Amino acid sequence: MELDLGGAFLQGFLHWWWVWLLVLAVAIGRLSVVKGWLGELVVRLILAFGVDGKSGRVVHNATLETSDGTTQIDHVLISRFGIFVIETKNMRGWIFGDPRQAQWTQRIYRNSFRFQNPLRQNYRHQQALADALEVDPDRVHSVVVFIGGSAFKTVMPNNVVQGLGLLSYIRSFRTVTLSESEVQTLLEMLEMRRLEPTRQMQRAHVQQLRERHEAPPGQACPECGSAMVKRKARRGSKAGQEFWGCTQYPGCRGTKALQ
DSSP states (O other), X not given: OHHHHHHHHHHHHHHTHHHHHHHHHHHHHTSHHHHHHHHHHHHHHHHHHHXXXXXXXXXXXXXXXXXXXXXXXXXXXXXXTEEEEEEEEEOOSEXXXXXXXXXXXXXXXTEEEEEEOHXXXXXXXXXXXXXXXXXXXXXXXXXXXXXSSOEEOSOOOTTEEETTHHHHHHHTOOSOOSOHHHHHHHHHHHHHHSOOOOHHHHHHHHHHHHHHHSOOTTOOOXXXXXXXXXXXXXXXXXXXXXXXXXXXXXXOOOEEEOO
């Protein structure tokens, strides 16, 4: 009897194998790492068919050194019409946010989740890329693209788009600002200055992200009360010196000297 039940179960499992495979795929797809990878893959395809090799060149997953560690940029487009640093968000549900807010909100049915303002997140990328390419930060355009069926419930700035809206935003820049030789030079500089994408580098990057977002014991910003992180001055008379900097920078520029 037990053998018959076991055989029936096995037969049923084999008959509906595709259902179990689908359930497994959905479960894996909900993992944050996988969601991020899938979102970046979709944007890669959009850029590949829309601009890469036609009106510009795209570099994916560029990790650059900064004054306080490293930063990883999802996609960089360098074209005759400008330099674009693209941040991908694979999210569903309703999205609420304002460029001035430190955090935005994702709402799925009755559940709400807070996440870092992606414009502020991409500001760090923008500055790092400008330093790496030795160009004025104003020449680097920040773009945030949402993938995954989300809907904006507040008015977003023009550089926060959904899906194929990324191409429309990029194509809205019609003034030629770089020659073909300048585009090639900047691409070579980026390839030279990006860190080699090894597992060791990725682990180190993830670790320093955790450390950056953890509030140092006993340290709070004197201006807004937010957590602070250790930074290093890159310019001026104090170049090379470390200090505590507010995690809400550039919205808040509060600092403290190391003790």
